[in-house]
Amino acid sequence: MTNLEDPAAIDRTDPESYIAAATDVYRNWGRWGDDDRIGTLNFIDDAARARAAALVETGRTVSLSQPFDMDGPQKGWRRRTNPVHTMLDTGIDAEFGDQGFPHGIGGADDVIAMPLQCSTQWDGLGHIFDRGYAWNGRRAGSVVTSEGDQVTGIEHTAAKVTGRGVLLDMGAHLRPETGELEDGYAITVADIESCIAAQGASSAVGTGDILLVRTGRYARARREGWGEYAGGPAPGLSVTTAGWLHRTEVAAVATDTWGFEVRPNEFDVAFQPLHQIAIPNMGLTIGEMWDLDELADACREAGRWEFLLVAPPLPITGAVGSPVNPIAIF
């Protein structure tokens, strides 16, 4: 286990062996029964939600969602486009008097088309597979078909993603002068632990917590433009944090980056190895492209890094992910 958590011990030429070893020890298959559909979200129980709600003091509320519109970061990779929002009718139609409604009522309707992975989102458990297997040891092809996720669809988490949120502002902790980690920076267990120590007791992370990791990458995108935000180099969690995530028993983790884990990944030829370990093996729900900037300010102003977090996915039947507007309440 030590080796798996030591970034210096990674053999960059051999992701397969690392992944095989890591999944052997961090796999949670069967932990919540053969029929489980929600993985580590099981770590949050009603008592945990009640404790989280008890954290609320001032009622200050922060939305952690990026805007959903055509000016987003997507460039078409895997046919991920930005959301296309169009109007079916408008106030101009109403004012023009064309709508045919009685007694002066007018209306506007609208429609959206979007990949569920296009902006602030939860990755469902059907989003990633490991060597043909989905969460809890099911064959990938028996879970997610062209009809959608038949087993672990995001709708099963509709009422689950509420609990204690903890923000680790890794950007501010490691780069106090800018608040922003550089692309390619791999956040290690040591980094996490030193951040928790620096931020203090309110940032302790334990069973059932929803961990939010701010890298500062989104702040940079806002300032400088998206550039390669979607899929390009970025700071993020090191693959070596898998063990810490596993034993800490977090319910979910989210970051302000496109891909959650560090990019480029820590092997010469690789694609999102921490996803491969975390989602199908640990059953970990992962959030991406969250806006954690105002939250960081709010934490600093409140003098604490914990809060009630309510981040309900849309219960789209059979979806492998969902857009979300996560709400933090202080």
Next chain:
Amino acid sequence: MTNLEDPAAIDRTDPESYIAAATDVYRNWGRWGDDDRIGTLNFIDDAARARAAALVETGRTVSLSQPFDMDGPQKGWRRRTNPVHTMLDTGIDAEFGDQGFPHGIGGADDVIAMPLQCSTQWDGLGHIFDRGYAWNGRRAGSVVTSEGDQVTGIEHTAAKVTGRGVLLDMGAHLRPETGELEDGYAITVADIESCIAAQGASSAVGTGDILLVRTGRYARARREGWGEYAGGPAPGLSVTTAGWLHRTEVAAVATDTWGFEVRPNEFDVAFQPLHQIAIPNMGLTIGEMWDLDELADACREAGRWEFLLVAPPLPITGAVGSPVNPIAIF
């Protein structure tokens, strides 16, 4: 004012006069300044949110969202379709080994196309106009153009829709044997007040509360099929409740029906007159097609009708509405 709240006094042939009179007395334009974008959501302040969070005891959490899928109620009126969720790639692709990713990782992505008014939703303030005017007295055509809502887009409420929720189970109160009001039943102020009295102090409604009104219509749709759920006859609020909604200073109201207000409406030739009074004049945010059935059970089991309600819209830039998965926490 008395007349406006008396269902028996409605002149069914003259919606124009009723609406003119009602909007004259219930209009909130300018109440929160000329630049206001969120209307009655201003009634919720941080202190109210903190009080709402203090209601949490057990942590039981209930999702108030209907499923988002093609089996919904929409039949194409105003080009409202049900959500179309399709896969971009699948677990079958991953298991088949076609995806071209390294070290055994596989993935599934998906996409959705949907009218923002198709299922459980918030109507934004740009959704309805009154004689050419939008919320706060702006010209409809200057607010909602083909580019979207330029002023009161739903994104401005992203962090706002959190507060004390109160459920009035009108179905159970008025029809204890079935729990379901019949189509065309117009819920009056007297009905509301008698329900509050019967349910007890925890269902008192006041400034900044988010009021949920269960009619039982959705329970019937689940049992019997959608039928004319979308746009057909339904129980709902009487237009004569506008004054009560206004002086009670609720922040938002939602029902388990397609259209919030009673249908057919209470004039011979009419279309959603309560919307016309409430949205552009009062600035009231309205929720429709919510699932309030499990919530009613939870209230009954908890012995109280109030709870923390977190119902964040997706911040779709310029949208006049949003799908939502509202979360009630006990």
Next chain:
Amino acid sequence: MTNLEDPAAIDRTDPESYIAAATDVYRNWGRWGDDDRIGTLNFIDDAARARAAALVETGRTVSLSQPFDMDGPQKGWRRRTNPVHTMLDTGIDAEFGDQGFPHGIGGADDVIAMPLQCSTQWDGLGHIFDRGYAWNGRRAGSVVTSEGDQVTGIEHTAAKVTGRGVLLDMGAHLRPETGELEDGYAITVADIESCIAAQGASSAVGTGDILLVRTGRYARARREGWGEYAGGPAPGLSVTTAGWLHRTEVAAVATDTWGFEVRPNEFDVAFQPLHQIAIPNMGLTIGEMWDLDELADACREAGRWEFLLVAPPLPITGAVGSPVNPIAIF
């Protein structure tokens, strides 16, 4: 072969044996080389197109397309919806003066979302598979992936679907009083041959022709409403016509029905067996939901059943089908 063309010899309990036998004798794999992408469209060469153009006398032109709009027959089977056409901006916007363009120019744009199989269409060769194989003997999974048809995409036929069209008005021939075959009527080789004999020499069918078969089903849908037009009972070609289609060497076949072949199909438990024989094995391009009613009138008025047919698919890269507006010129 005789047996395969004898409707009375069909063993309704054993589609597998019939299909196995039919595909053994009608299979065209390799006929146009290992790299072929267009199947029987190879039967049309430039000389055939020139001969077809020489049929033009009066210049009368008939569109064979149904309307593309939300009032179509689809009900959601396999997530096939009707086309959703929406406006991005309108003449009202222009007249209202909101568009921001100089010197008085205004504009309207629009957008469509539609399954490629929703209305008048060509089925591409990647649309149907036989026991895991696609056209020309390729593995289905190596041809049509989640990225689309990598080999036989409809774009390869962009310039191909022009030639001599021949209409067989089976409805008028077999049911002169109504012009409409009843649902479930299976058109046999004998029917086809008697129709050709009755219609006369201009309806002879041979190598490279594009055969259009009018059943009258669409005329009925227009008169009585769609009902179960999409997927329900319908007249259509008997599975026993496969041999005739094969030896006649038609380039393509289209009908005025949803499914081309008779429905219910001619086995107790079956789904579109003639498709299974014709598309992946013969390489036959099939058209469905065409409007052949005005064409029948035009043929009758011209005293001939042949014409120049230009029916170009949209070259959508990797598509397994395409909407089409086929044009017949007399």
Next chain:
Amino acid sequence: MTNLEDPAAIDRTDPESYIAAATDVYRNWGRWGDDDRIGTLNFIDDAARARAAALVETGRTVSLSQPFDMDGPQKGWRRRTNPVHTMLDTGIDAEFGDQGFPHGIGGADDVIAMPLQCSTQWDGLGHIFDRGYAWNGRRAGSVVTSEGDQVTGIEHTAAKVTGRGVLLDMGAHLRPETGELEDGYAITVADIESCIAAQGASSAVGTGDILLVRTGRYARARREGWGEYAGGPAPGLSVTTAGWLHRTEVAAVATDTWGFEVRPNEFDVAFQPLHQIAIPNMGLTIGEMWDLDELADACREAGRWEFLLVAPPLPITGAVGSPVNPIAIF
């Protein structure tokens, strides 16, 4: 009139006066009756179609469509995206054995979402307005509403766009060394007449012809990448060609550029003035983003510049444009 056709006489500071003068003399309102829906397409009658078909000799057929896929030129201006083509099910699903169909049949379906102006297209008569007016003098707001084009929808041209096509290869004529005009080059009447003279009698243009103008811009885009193909600088027709287009009585005109007319336009502050003159005033159907490169080769090889052109729009009810796969037959 002379002045209107003299590029040197353009007052770049005053597009309004130019447009007012040009529309006064080139306006065709009422020419084909008050109810007309198709404008200059009226110039093509059946006899013209028959003469066009008589041009066919070899049967060589050329598609004039660009590919429809996500790799197109659109960048989101006016929410014009490239087509998004996705699969509903695939050959992998079929081969995997997941589809639940009997006797070994498998299937693939697909869906497209696209602006109707995204690639090779016809602009319908409802696409452009002049000072609040649409084709034939109707108020823009009474023609194209949020429900679509109520009067001149593209469906009315379904059977109309077939006739004699004539290609003018302006790129090759004016820039024989490259075959490509430079961005900003405004093709004048003199250029057109010299090209016709050089190409010879087969390129004479008259009543009812469909004129195709190749600039070479698409050839460059293919070679160098899209760059600013969609909306940026480009060669194209000078606004001063309006009179020639009017008196020549062409039925339709198409080019290989995004915008048909030269860009930047020939006034200091302007947007598509030739569109404004041609579409709502002349009733001219305009084609854009056509692929005329193989066609130019075919003309050169055939030794003639005329051919049968069949370019049927999809009859999308109420559409202001349509994708099209135009077919030229020699």
